[in-house]
Amino acid sequence: MPDSTPAAIHSGESLLFLTDEQLRKGIEAMFFAYRGFTADPDRILEQYGYGRAHHRAMHFIHRVPGTTVNNLLSILGVTKQSLNRVLRTLIEDGLVKSSVGNRDKRERHLCLTEEGAALEQQLSDAQRARMRKAYRAAGPEAVAGFRQVLEAMMEPEMRAHFNRLKDGG
Amino acid sequence: MPDSTPAAIHSGESLLFLTDEQLRKGIEAMFFAYRGFTADPDRILEQYGYGRAHHRAMHFIHRVPGTTVNNLLSILGVTKQSLNRVLRTLIEDGLVKSSVGNRDKRERHLCLTEEGAALEQQLSDAQRARMRKAYRAAGPEAVAGFRQVLEAMMEPEMRAHFNRLKDGG
């Protein structure tokens, strides 16, 4: 049990924000907040018979139009079989278009159709509405801190993806 | 598509942190960070043949020792059938102890056994280690902001639970 003691007696600055109690509260905050984070899209998805996996796929196809399956795989961090199941239904339902690559014809480039973009927009609107409310309530400085902590929490590989998506990828 | 326009032209203060781009980046940050958040415990749980659901149950039993099944149900936001499946294995494996209530004998009070507390500690240590690293990297002001935004993001019911757990409960 390496770290179960206060962890506060350290340097000159007050490190009270690093106590186990504070860290536990942070953990719980992440847990409860993530539920809120997904709640609104989940309600919409249910009406269409889709799940979170479909939302995630559509989100990143929207963000990186023309992305390959492999790239999407790497962003989402799932197996190709898992992604393929989701992708297949989205393609069958006419929400996503898969086109053979020009240079490399093994690759498939993924784009949202008009219908897919509309659903993505609807899901995104709902999720952003909650985000906006939270951001507005907390203020710009809090938002900056929020982003800093989240980024520091990511696995390096995921952080790389995150930063690659910067400002409209 | 109600909110797909800048949303910035508003009051006097710069509301650039409320643009759709910023909100989308926040959404992606939540997604990528949550993966990191669960990665370390997941690796440990796998060795014991448990999953995230077991971790969550143990976490909150640790936080609210002697809690009832109904209370845990309400915190976790799942059905009693889902929780029961998890709880049963934890009780069978001797990690959780269920005891009949004194005042109300219909209720079961849940506690971690020594063995359960040890595993919870191990999981918690791993998760807190990542959290601590992120907190330290971001600094106290960022942490305060992080917590503010997360709290604002929660569903009211979950926020009530969150605040009820305040400072060791």
Place this chain on the structure above:
DNA sequence: CTTGGAAAGTCAACAAGGCTGACGTAAAAC
């Protein structure tokens, strides 16, 4: 030109962890 390997897709099987519905028991509440 042939061949090795990467990219993509597919089939099968399985597990975790959600869900619903139905049913049973014990105890509290009315």
Place this chain on the structure above:
DNA sequence: GTTTTACGTCAGCCTTGTTGACTTTCCAAG
């Protein structure tokens, strides 16, 4: 004494993750 509450359980379903095996397509190196 009836109803409600708390809990447990059985059965079955869904989504979404996993592994393993296999095929097809195609680029690129030999």
